[in-house]
Amino acid sequence: MLTLDALRTNPGLLKLDLYCRGARLDDSCFIEEDGGRKILRTRAGLGSGLEVILPGNLWTNIPVSERFARRSPYSLHRERGLYVLRLDGEAVTTLALSPRPHWYDAATSTGKPMTRIGTLQGTYLGIYQAKVCEYWTQKPVKVNCKFCSVGLNLGIDDAEEKSVEEVMEVIRAARHESGITYVDFNTGHYEGDTYLDILEPFVLRIKKELGLLVGVQTPPHRDLKRYDHLREIGVNRVSFCFEIFDRRRFEEICPGKHAEYGLDHYLEAVRYCATLTDEGPSDEPWVTNGEIIAGLEPPESSIAAIDWITSVGAIPTVCVFRPLVGTDLEDWDPPATEPMIPVFRRLYEACMERGLPIGLAPNIHVSLVMLPEECRWLSPKRFRWQSAKLAVMKRVFGRMFERKLRRTEGPAAAGAA
């Protein structure tokens, strides 16, 4: 399946293959000079890499810094003003650099570089809020997740203290200039389960002043009733990263999560939150994500996780394992592409079979994962009836969202969506 022809004509397959194999940057590339985004260090344990847009408007983040990427068969070249991706020297496609907005070079009124408050991941704004995850500082032995880099780079790329005012300033800049529609907050674990208390003031301000979609990705609070409240105040997405469905692997790779919450509590939080769909404000959509990393357990275990998540009405977020520089797993290999294809095919098919609301939010392109709807490129099934229904829902939701933006931000707002 991984022929040059297939990679040239199937951007979903190309996106997946680039996650697994990375790319080398030829000396002819001038990413920042050509308006691209700086290759920042890792965010929230996920991705470093080069932000680009593939054919089919698939936004992605290509590994370029890791050891495996340095021996990749892919290389990126600047040729006559275009960026050309080559595989073993053969041209695969041209691609566009994800644009770097002006606010990337600006500072907040308190003097902090705006990119230390938040960065674009594709077309949404990602904010790692609050201090470093306490698994990294636990004594006598730290119990961080072994793939994670959060404790390595906090204080380098991310500001440690981020006030509500500073965060709002960056969100306004990103909204005004980059047309963002969605803000995603991410935290690690804090003693006393304080992460939701920390995030709520931010959510309330964004909802009141901008009306944007907001998501939170935190550990699963021990009091699940707290998610009823999040739903009430208009949060649109909750995401629980249990990473690995295989219990032994989970315990080995995520010792902090295992000791503090356990896999069962993660799963219960996913299940519970997925039942809250009909609660809360009717004009605020609500989705629950269970997040896993493919490549850290056998593909059949990832597929079992996808089937379980979708069976309770939640939507899987599936990352491809990236052995980030400096992490405990930096010497591991990323997964090979072929065994990943059935995993991501299943992601699409399971969501469609269950009639889950995928791909509805306006202007959201995610660079760090394959979105379920992008995985249609890996499936021979067409799901015509379900696709038509999703297209209608997308139009209805888009109109509703524009009206809401107009109400909160004023008439000039909706056009930017």
Ligand code: SF4
């Ligand atoms: S919970 Fe794990 S993945 Fe999340 S920030 Fe902490 S160590 Fe990293």
